[in-house]
Each structure stands twice: as C-alpha cells, then as structure tokens.
Amino acid sequence: MSGHRLRVAVLGTLRAWLDDREVALGPARQRAVFAALAIRATAARPATRGELIEAVWGQAAPASADGSIHTYISGLRRTLEPGRTRWSTGGLLMSDAAGYRLRLDGDALDARLFGCLHEKARSRWLAGDAGGTIEILERALALWSGEALTGVPGPHAEALRTSLTRQRVLAQELRAEALLAHGGHEDLVPELTVLVREHPLREPLWRLLMTALHRGGRTTEALDTFRTAREVLRRELGTVPGPELIEAHRRILTGDPAATPPAEAGPRHRARPGGVAHVSVRHGDDAPDFRGRRPEIARLRQFADDVVAGRGRTVWVEGEPGIGKSELLAAALGDVAGRGCHLAWAAASELGPPVPLQVFTEGLGLASAAGAEQALAHVERLCASAPLVLVVDDLQWADEASVLLWNRLSAVTHRLPLLLVAASRPSGRREDLARVRRAAELRGLEVLTLEPLAPADAEALTEDLVGGRPGPRLRSLTGRAAGHPLYLREVTTALVQAGAIELENGVAELRDDTALTVPGSLLGAVDRTLAQLDEVTREAARRAAVLGTEFGLVPVAASMGLQPSALLGAFGALMELGVVVDAGTRLAFRHPLLRWAVYHEIPTAERAAWHRRAAEVLADTGAGIEPVARQLTAVPAEVDDWVTGWLAEHHAALAVHAPSVAATLLRRVLDESPPAGPHREQLLAANVRVPSGPAREPHDPAHDLERAAQPHPTAPGRTPRRADPTRAAARPGCDDAPGTPSSWSPRRPSPSLGRGVPGRAARRTHRATPIGHAGEPPWLVKPAEGGHGAARGHGKHAHPPVEERPEQAGNPRVPPGGRPATAT
Incomplete structure (x- = not known):
C-alpha cells in the first residue's frame, strides 16, 4: 500500500485520498494529529511526540496525552496502510527515534499549491499582466471549499486556520485590484460588500469597495462607505484611516475618475495599518542591490515568515550612522503588509526635547496623551487581527519612557504574533538602553550587527x-x-x-x-555622531584629526593644554561610537575618510593656528622632524620667532630626508620673516643648498587618501580592539621613540642609498654634501657620493657612539649589537 500516492486537502474540511480513494481519518483529535503531520511533511526534521501533543492540546495536555498520541498514530497507520507490519519504519507514515513524518509530495497538499499559485499571481501583477493575474488567482481560490480545517480541534489547527484565511483574503484583494484594472468594477461590488462585512478591519477591502462604487457612478455610496470604514476603525482599533484610504477618499471628493488607480508594475508599496507610519520599498529592476547585505536580509525575511506563522520575536539591528540600517529594514520588511501583516514604522528623533512615549504614539497613530497601558492594549488589538511587525528606528534617540515600553513589548513577543525590531547606533553612554538590551538578550534577542562591506x-x-x-x-x-x-x-x-x-x-x-x-552628507553624518558628545570630546577629536589618521594621546592633550589623563573619558566615548579605534601603542581614526570629515569641522580660519600649535607640541614631545615640518606646511600660518628658530636648528636634517618639505618651508619663512631677522643669513644659505626641484604642495588631509594604499586595518573585516586609551600615551604622535637624541633623528637611510647618483644627480648630491656632513656621519653620506670604500673606512667610527649610549642599542635605526647596516 505504501506505493500509493497520498493527497491532502486542508482548505475546507480536512480530507485525504489514496490515489482516487478517499480515506476516513478517524476521530477529531486523530484528525488534528494528521493535519499537523501533513503541514510539516516537507519540514527539515520530523515532528516529535511533544510537538504533536502541543498541536492537539496546547498547554492543557492531560497526563494520558503521550499514550493518546501513540493510539492516534496507530489508527492513522491502519487507515493509510492496512497491510503494514507492526515493526515497519517505512511507508507513508514513517517513524524513528527523532519523531514522525508523513510522506507527502510537494504538490499533494492543496495549501501548498495555493501558496505557489498566489506567488505566481503576484509576479504577474508586478509584471503588469492584470489578465494573467486574474486567471491564476481564480485557479488558486477555486481550491477553497469553506473555512480551512473545518472541525479540526487544537491550537495548531486554530493558528493554521487563521494564517490560511489571511492568505485567502490577500489573494481576494489582489484579484480585486486586477479586476479593477481590467474594468470589472461592477461585478466586484457584491463580492467586496460581503468581504468587508467578514473582515471589517482590512482597510484595502474598504478602499477597493469605495473605488468600485465610484467607478460605477455610485459616488454617494462610496463616500458613505468611507464614513463607515472610519467609524469601524475608530470603534474597534481606536485609530484613524491610513493614507491609502484617505487618498482614495480625496480622489473621490475631487471627482477623479481614476480614484486610486491600480499600482503599476514594480510599485513603491506603502503598507500600514490605521495611523501607522509607512515605508516605501522599490521592487523589480529599480530596487537597490544591497551589496553584501543579502545574509542579513534573508534572516530578517525569515523572522517575518515566523511572525506570519504566529511566532513572535525581538530583533536588534546595530550599526554606525550611514551603515545602512534603515535601508536594510525597508528592503527586508517593507512588503510584509502584502502578506497579511500590520506594519508599524516609528522613528525616534534627535531634534527637540524628548516627549514621553512620542515614538510609539506617533508610530502607532495614537493620541499624543496616550499612556503605556493604552499603547500595549493597542498592540494587543492589532495582533489579534493580524500579525504585527513593529520597527523602531534610531532607538538611541528615544525618550526613556519609550525605551521602557519597548522593553515591555519585547517581553510579550513570546505570546503574541509580534515581530519587534529596534535599529540603533552603538548604545554608547545610554545606560537605560544598555539595560534594556541586556534584558532582551536574556529573552533570546536576535542581534544583527552591520559591519562595513567587504x-x-x-x-x-x-x-x-x-x-x-x-x-x-x-x-x-x-x-x-x-x-x-x-x-x-x-x-x-x-x-x-x-x-x-x-x-x-x-x-x-x-x-x-x-x-x-568632502561630500556634504559625510560631514552631516560625522556631525550627527559628534553631536552626542560634550565640547571637550569634540575638540579632542578635531585636535587628533590635525595630527593625522594615527595619533598619540600625549600630543592631543598637550595641544589642548591638558594632562593625558583628562582625556581618557573623551577617547573612551569616541571608541564606543566607533570614531576612534585602538591601534596598539597609539589611537587611530577608524578610516581616513572619517578623519578627513572630522578635520573639516574645524573652521577654515582656525586651521592654521591649530597646525602651528600641533607643530610646537610635537617638537616638545620629541616627535621627530618630519611630523613637525608637515604641520608647519599644512596650512600656511604666520611665521613667528618659534617657527624661524625651529627651522634654523633642523633645516639640515630636514633637507636630507624630506627635501621638498624643507624647500617649501624655507621659502615661506624667508618670504615672510623680517630682513633683519636673527636667523636670516643661515636660512638663506640653507635655501641655496637645498636640492632643486618642485616643492611639495602644502599638506592637506586629503593627501593622506592618495598616499595610503589601504584604509586603517581595523576597518572592514576586523573587530577593533577596545583597550584602555591609556596605552596610547606610551608613544607620542611620531615615528621616533621618546628620548631619541636629536642627533639621531636625521640618521635615517636616504632613499637614494644603493641606487648610485650618475650624471646630473651626482652634481646635485655634490651640492647637497655640506648639508649631509652637517648632520650625518661619513659612513652614511659617502655611499651617496659613490664612495663605498670610503664609507667602509669610516664605518668603524660609528660603533663607539652606540656602545657609549646603551639605552639606544634597541633603536630600530641600528641593528642589535650596534652594527649599522652595510651600504651596498
């Protein structure tokens, strides 16, 4: 008998056939067991005995339930396979240690066939084929013979009955839309009149009835229908009509013969129950690709599938500003109203003083004076009529009362068909938000963290x-x-x-x-992030941006006239917001564009003074010559005695390993300093000796973008370390270690070492030799002149200074043991 084909119908009275012969399924609870097995036939795993008990009795199962399930399974086997032996495990109703499974082909269950036809019809509708939509939906609706699972008891059958009825109404609504597009408004009025009486809370049905009446010349009745719908919604749900119903009413009042024309293929779909904020989603070729977000979209859509089936859940979507949280939620959840759900979309605002419960009263369409208990009761009523997807965007801006209400709603998702979603930036210093999240995690919170794209x-x-x-x-x-x-x-x-x-x-x-x-929207996103912080923290971020993508805590504090310990809290907050990350012994902006945007928050008129201050601070903290010089050439500032004196002391070393920077700085100081200045003659001579060639352009943070081969390694694909920012105080914002003698700073290998300097280059090197001798030992300078033998002769004189300064033996400029690298 196991070779026979089984067919099952649930869209009406529960029935089953073996080939063409209908079989009797037995008493009511045995039929409930069969219905549960039929619906789960294609599930990934068998139904356990505990799940079957839950399906038949729910939480009120008697002590004898386990034995009763065994009896019902045996009765079904006798009906489906009368020739089956006692110990058989195969056949139509299979069992093993994991549970029970009914062998049923995918197209042998009418509910599954109905769902497939409904999806095909939606595709035809989106393609603009109204006629094809009507034809497919009429085949789908013909599968129904009454109320689903008529007479089958148990909570599983009741939940399934509700879900299937909702899907049937959606199909009827889509068929009515297609018939209106085909000019079939006259035939629709009787059918829609019955449907609004059976489903009075379905706003789309009221809209369709109004449209059909108006197009048939029955405008007065259409307006009366709107008034009836408004009263029903007010009385039953305490809400007002949604925007689509209001728009249909407006079109009728203005005499528009189209009166809410059917949506075109690929419409922007607005979905909302009465008074609930809508969201627009693009379909078809116009939809964004959402590169790199497909796994998150798939998870959210699975959560939506679960709530359609009656299983509530709480979801938290977290990510920094601009990472794509709102767009992700709109793409994944924006069309749930088309699947029979209410969709409520609320958004907290950072503007203005927080009003208690404003997020929920506005999002759910309640009166502004409504309290938490009224909001909870309203959600209960919505969930009683259809599953509810409730999204609260930018939860980090919500008032405390709204955050507490969100927590209470999270606690009831286990018993309501409620998908509660929060979208938030990292919670930062909002302890109330952190507590609510921890409480939700204990209840099984699903967390989606949006990382940068790969x-x-x-x-x-x-x-x-x-x-x-x-x-x-x-x-x-x-x-x-x-x-x-x-x-x-x-x-x-x-x-x-x-x-x-x-x-x-x-x-x-x-x-x-x-x-x-810098794009304006980037500046706006950064400004919104920093707006959460106090002024000291904002200034610390800007001072750090002046120093570079990587920076030390010591020079930032010094530039503000503070001790490093005074900024530990500030940089802790910046790390919590993802603006700054731990880069080992230093700190760093998470990526260069973020530093670039923070830098542009500094008023243009103040940038020169900030760079001038940074240069002096870096010099005082032993940061090395190049970082100081780059600060002085970043934005031309007034040349004062300190700048002139610093350049007079360091021009020779600067000309060796950054000649273009030296040339730029020398020319500017000479152009702007007084003719009788104390160092003018020395700087004029230095300017003559600097190698010729174009000077480097004044520094701007944008140049970092062109030089950097990759963004900071803590950006995509790596979790930034969140260590205490005190680690950054161990090293100032420079390449040289603290305490490095000034005579050692310029002793870095020249880029020209080992390349030879033939022809014209040799003459330039000859001109530059006095500069090299002024600050470099012969063993380093001679290879640049081609005198490798002479360099080896002078090399031995380099050893004693190292041995005399053992604290410098670990300096990365000199290999262990004090022996410098031999020039080749």
Missing part, C-alpha cells in the same frame, strides 16, 4: 554607481571609505557630479586633475 562588495557597489569597472586610481580612492556604504556612495557621487570620472573600454578611472572635496 572589499569585493565595496568594489562591486562602486561599479554599480559609476557604470564601469573601477580602475586602479579610482579603486584606491574609494577604498578609503573602508567599506562604509554611505561614505562610498557620497564620495563616488561627488566624483561623478564633478565630471572627475572617465569611462573607457568599460573601465572607470579618475581624471588626472581630480581635486576631491
């Missing part, structure tokens, strides 16, 4: 935005966004709008003359 996804997104495969220069530049979708989009958009990208043979590349500016 490099491959970021490159693919760039290709989508510019219409071609990124070339090396464009890829290097957009890589500075470190996978941040907002930053990447805004930087790319700014380049496109400026005409800075050229397309050739499918490759998008930057023009050679491209000058990049």
Whole structure:
C-alpha cells in the first residue's frame, strides 16, 4: 500500500485520498494529529511526540496525552496502510527515534499549491499582466471549499486556520485590484460588500469597495462607505484611516475618475495599518542591490515568515550612522503588509526635547496623551487581527519612557504574533538602553550587527554607481571609505557630479586633475555622531584629526593644554561610537575618510593656528622632524620667532630626508620673516643648498587618501580592539621613540642609498654634501657620493657612539649589537 500516492486537502474540511480513494481519518483529535503531520511533511526534521501533543492540546495536555498520541498514530497507520507490519519504519507514515513524518509530495497538499499559485499571481501583477493575474488567482481560490480545517480541534489547527484565511483574503484583494484594472468594477461590488462585512478591519477591502462604487457612478455610496470604514476603525482599533484610504477618499471628493488607480508594475508599496507610519520599498529592476547585505536580509525575511506563522520575536539591528540600517529594514520588511501583516514604522528623533512615549504614539497613530497601558492594549488589538511587525528606528534617540515600553513589548513577543525590531547606533553612554538590551538578550534577542562591506562588495557597489569597472586610481580612492556604504556612495557621487570620472573600454578611472572635496552628507553624518558628545570630546577629536589618521594621546592633550589623563573619558566615548579605534601603542581614526570629515569641522580660519600649535607640541614631545615640518606646511600660518628658530636648528636634517618639505618651508619663512631677522643669513644659505626641484604642495588631509594604499586595518573585516586609551600615551604622535637624541633623528637611510647618483644627480648630491656632513656621519653620506670604500673606512667610527649610549642599542635605526647596516 505504501506505493500509493497520498493527497491532502486542508482548505475546507480536512480530507485525504489514496490515489482516487478517499480515506476516513478517524476521530477529531486523530484528525488534528494528521493535519499537523501533513503541514510539516516537507519540514527539515520530523515532528516529535511533544510537538504533536502541543498541536492537539496546547498547554492543557492531560497526563494520558503521550499514550493518546501513540493510539492516534496507530489508527492513522491502519487507515493509510492496512497491510503494514507492526515493526515497519517505512511507508507513508514513517517513524524513528527523532519523531514522525508523513510522506507527502510537494504538490499533494492543496495549501501548498495555493501558496505557489498566489506567488505566481503576484509576479504577474508586478509584471503588469492584470489578465494573467486574474486567471491564476481564480485557479488558486477555486481550491477553497469553506473555512480551512473545518472541525479540526487544537491550537495548531486554530493558528493554521487563521494564517490560511489571511492568505485567502490577500489573494481576494489582489484579484480585486486586477479586476479593477481590467474594468470589472461592477461585478466586484457584491463580492467586496460581503468581504468587508467578514473582515471589517482590512482597510484595502474598504478602499477597493469605495473605488468600485465610484467607478460605477455610485459616488454617494462610496463616500458613505468611507464614513463607515472610519467609524469601524475608530470603534474597534481606536485609530484613524491610513493614507491609502484617505487618498482614495480625496480622489473621490475631487471627482477623479481614476480614484486610486491600480499600482503599476514594480510599485513603491506603502503598507500600514490605521495611523501607522509607512515605508516605501522599490521592487523589480529599480530596487537597490544591497551589496553584501543579502545574509542579513534573508534572516530578517525569515523572522517575518515566523511572525506570519504566529511566532513572535525581538530583533536588534546595530550599526554606525550611514551603515545602512534603515535601508536594510525597508528592503527586508517593507512588503510584509502584502502578506497579511500590520506594519508599524516609528522613528525616534534627535531634534527637540524628548516627549514621553512620542515614538510609539506617533508610530502607532495614537493620541499624543496616550499612556503605556493604552499603547500595549493597542498592540494587543492589532495582533489579534493580524500579525504585527513593529520597527523602531534610531532607538538611541528615544525618550526613556519609550525605551521602557519597548522593553515591555519585547517581553510579550513570546505570546503574541509580534515581530519587534529596534535599529540603533552603538548604545554608547545610554545606560537605560544598555539595560534594556541586556534584558532582551536574556529573552533570546536576535542581534544583527552591520559591519562595513567587504572589499569585493565595496568594489562591486562602486561599479554599480559609476557604470564601469573601477580602475586602479579610482579603486584606491574609494577604498578609503573602508567599506562604509554611505561614505562610498557620497564620495563616488561627488566624483561623478564633478565630471572627475572617465569611462573607457568599460573601465572607470579618475581624471588626472581630480581635486576631491568632502561630500556634504559625510560631514552631516560625522556631525550627527559628534553631536552626542560634550565640547571637550569634540575638540579632542578635531585636535587628533590635525595630527593625522594615527595619533598619540600625549600630543592631543598637550595641544589642548591638558594632562593625558583628562582625556581618557573623551577617547573612551569616541571608541564606543566607533570614531576612534585602538591601534596598539597609539589611537587611530577608524578610516581616513572619517578623519578627513572630522578635520573639516574645524573652521577654515582656525586651521592654521591649530597646525602651528600641533607643530610646537610635537617638537616638545620629541616627535621627530618630519611630523613637525608637515604641520608647519599644512596650512600656511604666520611665521613667528618659534617657527624661524625651529627651522634654523633642523633645516639640515630636514633637507636630507624630506627635501621638498624643507624647500617649501624655507621659502615661506624667508618670504615672510623680517630682513633683519636673527636667523636670516643661515636660512638663506640653507635655501641655496637645498636640492632643486618642485616643492611639495602644502599638506592637506586629503593627501593622506592618495598616499595610503589601504584604509586603517581595523576597518572592514576586523573587530577593533577596545583597550584602555591609556596605552596610547606610551608613544607620542611620531615615528621616533621618546628620548631619541636629536642627533639621531636625521640618521635615517636616504632613499637614494644603493641606487648610485650618475650624471646630473651626482652634481646635485655634490651640492647637497655640506648639508649631509652637517648632520650625518661619513659612513652614511659617502655611499651617496659613490664612495663605498670610503664609507667602509669610516664605518668603524660609528660603533663607539652606540656602545657609549646603551639605552639606544634597541633603536630600530641600528641593528642589535650596534652594527649599522652595510651600504651596498
């Protein structure tokens, strides 16, 4: 008998057939067991005996329930397979240690066939084929013969009955939309009149009935229908009509013959129960690709499937500003109203004083004076009519009363068909928000943390935005966004709008003359992040941005006239917000674009003074010559005695390993210092000796983008360390270790070592030799002149100074043992 094909119908009275012969399924509770097994036939695992007990009795199972399940299974086996032996494990109703499974083909259950046809009809509707939509839906609705699972007892059957009825109404609504598009409004009025009486809380049915009446010339009845719908919603739910119903009413009042025309293929779908904020989602070819977010979208849609089936859940989506939280939720959940759910979308605001419960009263369409108990009761009523998806965006801005109400709603998701979703930035210093999250975690909170996009996804997104495969220069530049979708989009958009990208043979590349500016939206996102902080912390971030992408705590504190310990709390807050990360003995902005945007928060008129202050601080903390010089050339400041004196002391060493910076600084100081200045003659002579060639452009933070081959390694794909920022005090913002003698700072290998200096280069080296001898030992200078033998002769004189300063033996400039590297 096991070779026979089983078919099952649940869209009406529960029935089953073996081939063409209907079989009797036995008493009511045995039928409930059969219904549970039929619905789970394609599940990943068998139904356990405990799950079958839950399906039949719920929480009120008697002590004899276990034995009763065994009896019902035996009765079903006798009905389905009368020739089955006692110890058989195969056949139509299989069992093993894991539980029970009914062997049922995918198309042999009418509910599953109905669902497939409904999905096909929706696809035809989105493609603009109203006629095809009608034909498919009429086949689907013909599968119904009455109320689903008529007469079958138990909580599982009741929940399934509710879910299937909801799906049937959705199909009827879509068929009515398609018939209206086909001009079938007259035939729809009787059918819709019955449906609104059976389902009075379904706003789409009221809208469709109003439209059909109006198109048939029965405008007065259409307006009366709106008044009836408004009264029903007020009385039953305490809400007002939603925007689609109001728009239909407006069109009728203005005499628009279209009166809410059917949506076009690929519409922006607005979904809301009465008074609930809507969200717009794009479908079809116009939809964003959401590169790198497909796993998160899939998880959220699975949660939506669960709530449609009656299982509530709490979800927390976390990520920094601009990472794509709102867009992700809109893409994953924006169409749940089309699946029979209420969709409530609330958003907290950082603007203005917080009003208690404002998030929920506005989001749920309640009166502003409504309290927490009224909001809870309203959610209960919504869940009684259909599953509810309730999204609270930007929860970090919500008032304390709203946060507490969110916690209470989280506690009831286990017993209500409620999908409660919070979107939040890292909670930072909001202890109430942190406590609520911890409480939700104890109840099984699902957490989705949005990280920056992986490099491959970021490159693919760039290709989508510019219409071609990124070339090396464009890829290097957009890589500075470190996978941040907002930053990447805004930087790319700014380049496109400026005409800075050229397309050739499918490759998008930057023009050679491209000058990049900070996009306004990037500045806005950074400003919103820093707005959460006190002024001292904001200034600390800006002072750090002056120093560079990586920086030390000591020079930041010194530039503000504070002790490093005074800024531990400030940088702790910046680390919590993801602005700054731990980079070992130093701190760093999470990626260069973030530092760039923070830098541009400094008023232009103040930048020169800030760089001048940073230069002096770096010099006082032993940061080395190059970092000081770059601060002095970043934004030209007034040349004062300190700048002149510092350059007079360090010009020789600076000219050796940063000649272009030295040339720029020398020329500016000579141009702006008085003719009778104390160091003028010395600097004039130094200017003559500096190697010729174009001077480097004045420093700007944007140059870091062009120089850096990769964003900071703590950006995508790596969790930043959250160590105490005191570690950064161990090393100032420089390359030289503290205490390095000034005579050692310039003794770094020249870039020209080992390359030879033939021809014109040799003459330049000869001119520069006095500078080298002024600050360099012969064993380092001679190879630049081609005198390798002489260099070896002088090499032995380098050893005694090392032996005399054992504390410098570990300096990375000199290998262990005090022996310098031999020049080749």
